[in-house]
Amino acid sequence: MITPDFPSNEQQRLLKLKSLNILDTNAEERFDRITRLAQKMFNVPIALVSLIDENRQWFKSCIGVGVNETSRETSFCGHTILDNKMMVIPAASEDVRFFDNPMVLGEPYVEFYAGCPIMINGYQLGTLCIADHKRRQFDEDDQAVLKDLTRTVELELSALQLALHDQLTGVLNRRGFLSAATNVLNLSKRSKFPVTLIYLDLNNFKTINDNFGHQVGDNILECFAEYLSKFFRASDVVGRLGGDEFVVLLSNTTKQAMIKTMNKLHSTWQGYCQDKGIEINVSFASGVIGYDEAEHPTIEALLSDTDKNMYEGKYNDENE
Numbered sequence: 001m002i003t004p005d006f007p008s009n010e011q012q013r014l015l016k017l018k019s020l021n022i023l024d025t026n027a028e029e030r031f032d033r034i035t036r037l038a039q040k041m042f043n044v045p046i047a048l049v050s051l052i053d054e055n056r057q058w059f060k061s062c063i064g065v066g067v068n069e070t071s072r073e074t075s076f077c078g079h080t081i082l083d084n085k086m087m088v089i090p091a092a093s094e095d096v097r098f099f100d101n102p103m104v105l106g107e108p109y110v111e112f113y114a115g116c117p118i119m120i121n122g123y124q125l126g127t128l129c130i131a132d133h134k135r136r137q138f139d140e141d142d143q144a145v146l147k148d149l150t151r152t153v154e155l156e157l158s159a160l161q162l163a164l165h166d167q168l169t170g171v172l173n174r175r176g177f178l179s180a181a182t183n184v185l186n187l188s189k190r191s192k193f194p195v196t197l198i199y200l201d202l203n204n205f206k207t208i209n210d211n212f213g214h215q216v217g218d219n220i221l222e223c224f225a226e227y228l229s230k231f232f233r234a235s236d237v238v239g240r241l242g243g244d245e246f247v248v249l250l251s252n253t254t255k256q257a258m259i260k261t262m263n264k265l266h267s268t269w270q271g272y273c274q275d276k277g278i279e280i281n282v283s284f285a286s287g288v289i290g291y292d293e294a295e296h297p298t299i300e301a302l303l304s305d306t307d308k309n310m311y312e313g314k315y316n317d318e319n320e
Contacts (some may be wrong), residue, residue, distance in 0.1 A: 001074070001097070001098065001099075001100050001101045001102075002096065002097040002098075003073045003074075003078075004072070004073070004075065004078030004079045004081075004082065005082060007081060007082055007124065009123065011234075012123065013081075013123040013124065013125065014053070014054060014234070015234055016120060016121060016123045016125065017051060017052075017053065017123070017125045017126075018234065018235075019161070019165075019172075020120075020125075020157060020160060020161055020164075021164060021172070021176060021179055021180040021183070022051065022060060022157070022160065023051065023053060023058055024058065024183060025060075025183070027060075027061060028060070028061075030156050031049050031060050031061040031153065031156060032061045034049065034061065034128065034149055034152055034153055034156075035047040035048065035049060035061040035062070035063050035128075036063065037149065038128065038130055038146070038149050039063050039064070039130070041145060041149075042114075042130050042142065042145075042146075044064075044112075044130045044131060044132045045063075045064040045108075045131070045132060045133060046063060046064035046065060046108060046110070046130060046131035046132070047061075047063045047064065047128075047129070047130050047131075048061065048062050048063070048064075048065065048077075048127075048128070048129050048130075048131075049061040049062075049118075049126070049127075049128055049153055050075070050077045050115075050126045050127050050128075050129060051118075051125055051126035052072060052075070052077060052078055052081055052124075052125065052126050052127075053072070054072070055071070055072050055073075056069045056070065056071060056072050057069060057070055057071075057072055057075040057077050057078065057126070064108065064131070065108050066107070066108075070103070074101055074102050074103055075103075076089065076092075076098065076101075076103070076110065076113045076115060076129065076131075077115055077126060077127040077129055079097065080115040080116075080117055080124075080127045080129070081117055081124035081125070081126065081127065082124075083117070083124075084117055084119065084124060085117070086114065086115065086116045086117075086143055086146065086147065087113070087114070087115050088113070088114045088138045088143070089112065089113040089114070090112060090135055090136065090137055090138070091111060091112070091135040092104045092110055092111050092112070092113060093111060093135075098110075098113075108131070108133075109133045110131045110132075110133070111131075111132060111133055111134050111135050112131060112132040112133075112134065112135055112136045112138075113129065113130075113131045114129060114130050114131075114138050114142070114143070114146060115127035115128070115129030115130075116128050116129070116143075116146050116147055116149075116150040117150070118150060118153055118154055118157065119154060120154060120157055120158065120161070125157075127150075128146065128149055128150040128153050130146070163175065163176075164176030164179065166225075166239075166240045168218060168221060168222060168240075169221055169222050169224075169225035169226075169240050170222075170225065171225045171228070171229060171238045171239055171240050171246075172237065172238065172239035172240070173239065173240060173241075174239065174240075174241045174242060176239065177237060177239025177240075177241065177247060177249075178299055178300075180237045180239075180249075181197075181237055181239075181249045181299045181302075182298075182299050184237060184249055184251055185291065185296075185299055185302075187251075188251070188291060188293075189293055193251060193252045194251075194252060194253060194254045194290065194291070195249065195250065195251055195252075195253070195290070195291035196249075196250045196253045196254060196255050196257075196258045196288060196289070196290050196291065197247060197248070197249050197250075197288070197289050197291065197302050197303065197306045198247065198248040198249075198250070198258065198262070198286055198287070198288050198306070199245070199246075199247055199286065199287040199288075199289075199303070199306040199307050199309070199310045200224075200228070200245070200246040200247065200248070200284050200285070200286045200310070201244055201245050201246075201284060201285045201286075201310060201311075202220070202221075202224065202244035202282060202283075202284045203282070203283045203284055203285060205217065205220075205243070205244040208220065208280060208282070212280065216280070219278065220273075220278060220280070220282055221240075221244065223272070223273060223276045223278060224246065224282075224284070225238070225240060225246065227269065227272050228246060228248060231265060231268075232248055232250065233250075235251060236248055236249065236250045236251070237249040241303075247303065247306075254290060255288055255289065255290035258288050259288055262286055262288060265286070266283075266284075266286070269282075269283075269284070270282075285310050285311070286310055287306045287307065287308070287309035287310025287311070287312075288306070288309065289302065289305050289306040289309055
């Protein structure tokens with residue numbers, strides 16, 4: 001068996017995949033409809049919408065396979081995303097890359113495979129693929145149909161991206177943040193790792209808009225969102241709740257550790273503005289709260305506590 005290589009843009013590809021906040025979400029009819037159609041049109045037992053994470057392939061939609069993820073090392077789709085072309089394996093048992101692959105020798109006994117890369121913003125995030133237990137051919141007409149179905153998957157993912165992201169700044173909007181943050185809290189409950197939420201609010205932003213115009217205000221919002229995205233880890237969840245309010249949810253991070261980091265976040269912000277050509281003095285208030293399962297049954301409860309923490313600190317600063 002030959003394990004798949006990593007694409008040359010692997011880190012950027014993973015960032016794009018994770019920005020969709022689709023991994024480990026529930027099945028959705030819009031994707032299941034596509035795999036059902038592929039299964040019926042090609043008369044195959046297996047049809048999958050497969051997304052390739054760091055170490056696994058995870059199935060957003062799955063027909064004919066009894067698990068929702070497998071190892072990336074043994075995946076056919078891991079090979080497919082190395083190119084923007086379709087990969088067709090007429091007989092896996094005769095292919096040097098796959099003849100001794102566990103998925104060929106055992107369940108689900110893949111002999112034939114055809115996979116088309118799912119492309120979002122130039123990144124191969126996964127595949128729409130079909131498989132059979134017997135060898136078969138896949139002509140140009142078949143490939144054209146599978147490509148058309150894959151474009152439908154891409155449209156659904158693009159629509160999901162637009163629905164969950166703030167159009168101005170590109171970070172998650174309120175809906176996208178609540179969805180992603182809820183998943184993180186659920187994982188925290190199961191795995192018992194610490195989670196910390198930061199609430200941030202640009203000071204006197206209405207005055208900036210009134211005095212300098214909304215174009216300048218929008219530029220500051222874009223700059224602040226970019227600053228937060230670069231300052232924090234790729235695994236952290238950055239969102240814009242609306243207006244000048246932003247949030248960051250950090251996994252495996254305690255409140256005590258984050259408070260120390262907040263000093264650097266505040267101290268390096270003005271330099272970042274200057275590098276971006278923003279000459280206005282823009283500051284921000286922040287609040288930090290550690291997630292407590294008993295006190296925060298929902299992400300909304302955690303947001304509320306962190307919001308109060310921020311405004312208490314902001315009020316104290318303004319009245320010193």
